[in-house]
Amino acid sequence: MPIIVEGAATNAELFTSVTGPGSEVVATLEELKRTLSEKPDEFAVVLGPGVDIDAAAALADTLRVTRPATSVILLRRRVDTSVLAEALRSGMREVVEERDLAALGEAVKRARQVHRALSGPGAAAPAEGPVGKLITVFSPKGGVGKTTLAVNLGIALSAHERRVCLVDLDLGFGDIAITLQMFPARTIADAVGLEPDLDFAALEPLLTPHRNGISALVAPVQPDAKDSIPASLISKILVVLKRHFDFVIVDTSPAFDEHVLQAFDETDDLLLVATLDVPTLKNVKIAAETLDLLNFPRARRRLVLNRADDKVGLTAEKVESTLDMHIQASIPTSHEVANATNSGEPIMASNPRHPVSLSVEALARTIGGLDASPAPAPGGSHAEHAPRRIAAPKRGLLRRVAK
Ligand SMILES: Nc1ncnc2c1ncn2[C@@H]1O[C@H](COP(=O)(O)OP(=O)(O)OP(=O)(O)O)[C@@H](O)[C@H]1O
Numbered sequence: 001m002p003i004i005v006e007g008a009a010t011n012a013e014l015f016t017s018v019t020g021p022g023s024e025v026v027a028t029l030e031e032l033k034r035t036l037s038e039k040p041d042e043f044a045v046v047l048g049p050g051v052d053i054d055a056a057a058a059l060a061d062t063l064r065v066t067r068p069a070t071s072v073i074l075l076r077r078r079v080d081t082s083v084l085a086e087a088l089r090s091g092m093r094e095v096v097e098e099r100d101l102a103a104l105g106e107a108v109k110r111a112r113q114v115h116r117a118l119s120g121p122g123a124a125a126p127a128e129g130p131v132g133k134l135i136t137v138f139s140p141k142g143g144v145g146k147t148t149l150a151v152n153l154g155i156a157l158s159a160h161e162r163r164v165c166l167v168d169l170d171l172g173f174g175d176i177a178i179t180l181q182m183f184p185a186r187t188i189a190d191a192v193g194l195e196p197d198l199d200f201a202a203l204e205p206l207l208t209p210h211r212n213g214i215s216a217l218v219a220p221v222q223p224d225a226k227d228s229i230p231a232s233l234i235s236k237i238l239v240v241l242k243r244h245f246d247f248v249i250v251d252t253s254p255a256f257d258e259h260v261l262q263a264f265d266e267t268d269d270l271l272l273v274a275t276l277d278v279p280t281l282k283n284v285k286i287a288a289e290t291l292d293l294l295n296f297p298r299a300r301r302r303l304v305l306n307r308a309d310d311k312v313g314l315t316a317e318k319v320e321s322t323l324d325m326h327i328q329a330s331i332p333t334s335h336e337v338a339n340a341t342n343s344g345e346p347i348m349a350s351n352p353r354h355p356v357s358l359s360v361e362a363l364a365r366t367i368g369g370l371d372a373s374p375a376p377a378p379g380g381s382h383a384e385h386a387p388r389r390i391a392a393p394k395r396g397l398l399r400r401v402a403k
Pocket residue numbers: 139141142143144145146147148149170175253254306307331332333334335336337338339341356
């Protein structure tokens with residue numbers, strides 16, 4: 001998101017109201033240079049009316065050559081021909097009157113388009129090129145361990161030097177943030193309004209980094225914010241994230257709601273979570289039948305039996321025969337799972353040798369294709385080990401439901 005050079009707080013607030021919530025404000029050109037050097041993908045710099053015109057022109061002149069995809073937008077109290085001539089000479093992309101916030105918004109939009117066009121195929125064409133794998137963790141029942149599995153699986157994959165992003169699509173009552181003890185400044189609700197120009201530059205400021213190396217796009221704080229999030233935004237977000245992470249792991253609400261259906265459209269591996277109780281099995285069976293109706297390929301579904309060693313009169317064989325699915329992973333019950341979560345360090349991070357962690361690790365290896373790839377070199381870059389695949393064709397589940 002744009003970096004704004006503006007010393008006055010009230011001005012800065014006005015400008016960020018149109019440039020987007022992820023915009024960064026700095027007070028001086030020196031600070032701008034430092035911030036820019038840490039943001040190689042930045043698409044726009046907005047120079048407030050207080051920035052000296054000669055210094056602004058010198059900066060634009062440098063960026064024109066060193067970072068042609070980064071647009072310089074100059075704000076002036078009055079735009080006259082001398083300002084325009086100077087701007088033209090130095091290679092600034094836009095000059096806008098400081099009070100014309102609508103024009104500033106438009107200038108930022110154009111800057112983003114220029115950045116996309118100039119930043120090569122990665123930024124320009126999200127529908128092409130290699131993409132990461134999207135894993136959706138789903139169950140029609142609440143409380144079966146979806147969030148626990150999503151978070152621990154993310155930590156397991158991240159430990160293998162994979163770039164992982166968790167997305168909390170339990171939009172009403174998401175638990176990813178609390179499970180990871182994160183205090184996010186932004187949530188998925190902040191992505192509303194970023195359409196149709198949604199790209200990674202716009203999405204990145206909404207991600208919350210976690211100390212275990214994963215990023216998270218967390219659910220809104222207020223449950224009713226879900227209603228303001230259009231379902232169509234979900235697939236756009238997921239498509240963008242798949243281009244920038246090796247694994248995108250989606251945690252879901254226990255329902256086939258429209259947002260979750262959008263996620264299914266982008267899903268490569270669907271982890272269906274069951275436990276050893278009859279109501280859950282009944283509902284997972286119905287969910288599997290619904291997936292059949294939606295033509296969600298069986299080959300992409302994997303059954304995960306959580307609390308698999310509970311002594312409750314049902315066996316794993318019974319689960320497999322009832323659901324007509326092979327159990328891909330069995331995760332034992334342990335009170336340490338909840339203990340670990342409550343202490344803010346999921347079990348995979350606090351005790352990687354714990355039987356629960358070992359089951360999740362085995363699952364991570366299978367779905368991540370990690371056994372076939374070389375062990376991560378200490379300090380090696382994520383990209384070097386990134387499993388690269390070609391995007392699956394869009395299947396349009398939501399559209400089929402609507403038929
Ligand atoms: N294998 C396990 N052993 C013991 N406790 C577990 C196990 N897996 C999950 N739990 C606990 O069960 C509870 C519910 O887990 P979790 O929140 O992951 O379920 P969920 O399916 O995401 O629930 P919801 O549908 O409400 O989002 C948590 O307290 C969690 O610590």
